[in-house]
Amino acid sequence: MTDYRYPNERLILVVTVLLVLGVIAFTSVATLCGSLLFVAAMLLLALFLNWLHHSALIRQATPVTPQTMPQLDALVRETAAWLSVGNTVTYVAPAPVLNAYTFGLGGPKAIVLYAGLFSIMDRDELQFILGHEMGHVQLGHTWLNSLLGGMAGIPSPFGAAVILYFAFRWWNRACEFSADRAGLLACGNVNKAVSALVKLATGGAARSAVSQQYALAQLEKQDGDNQLGELLSTHPLIATRIQHLCRYAASDEYRRLQARVNQNRSDRV
Ligand SMILES: [Zn+2]
Structure with a gap:
């Protein structure tokens, strides 16, 4: 039919x-x-x-060399040797800002330290910051960020664009936790790593142990109210970074790696 x-x-x-x-x-x-x-x-x-x-x-900026800044140059070389990081060039930018970053697609990658750091950080804290930046170089974050950061902007439907935005920020924050670990291994002292992070967060206002304790309690309180802001940021909240770092410092994995770094240290003496 x-x-x-x-x-x-x-x-x-x-x-x-x-x-x-x-x-x-x-x-x-x-x-x-x-x-x-x-x-x-x-x-x-x-x-x-x-x-x-x-x-x-x-x-x-001023490139750090044995002639321009002998003490800082020695610290940079020492940190690179302890962490077994390849060739890098370090610059000091004149602005009184508390910040540091790396950039570069090919080698050698550049590490930029702002002059503001030198007035508030002691040697160990500076080594934490140098180690953190060298961690970004060593783990490939520096060149990956330059490339992948751009790819996050690939034209895509709105929903996909939001997913890409959050995914890249998620990865950025994971990179910060890894780099903090490198900083800790470089300075070898969790208290110095924590005080460097507190100083960065407070603009250097908290310098004594007591004021740092107070500042840390304040940061934890503020950060507790700002969980949404963290999702939008490339950097985790300072209190979260400190918690992660302290947890890592208490782990066997850290002790094993620190022993290797200390071996590199004594090999150079
Ligand atoms: Zn970083």
Whole structure:
């Protein structure tokens, strides 16, 4: 009882399905090519920005060498040797800011320390910061961040863009925990690592042990009210970083690695 079917109905259905499949295949290939082109453009942009940043830095900052800053140069070399980090170049930027960062796609990667750090950090705290930055270099965060950071901007539907945004921030925060561990291994003293982080968070206001204890309690209280802000940030809250670091400092894994770093230390003496 289906003989009344219009003769071309089945043929039209087949053609329609083939057309739909064709459109899906075409748009998939176009999306893939577009994404690959976007990634290539991002890579070129990252290389250009890196060159631009480096040129600007060389004009303003002082490279750390045995001639320009002998004591800091010795500390940089010592820290690199203890952590077995490859070739890096360290600069001191003149701004009175409490910050440090790394950049670079090829080698040697650059570590930038702002001058503000030197007025409030003691030698061990500075070594924690240097170790932290060298950790970023050694674990590949420095070049990965330059590339992947750009890829987080790949044009995507709104929902996917939000997922990418949060995913990259999640990864950024994980990188900070890893780099803090490198800083701890470099300075070898969890109290100094904690005091460096508290000083960074308080702008150097908390210097004595008592004021640091008070500042830490305040930070824990403030950070407890700011969990949502942490999700949007590339850096974990300072109180969270300190908790993670103290937990790591009490682990067997840390003791084993610290023993290896100390071996590197005594080999150099
Ligand atoms: Zn960091």
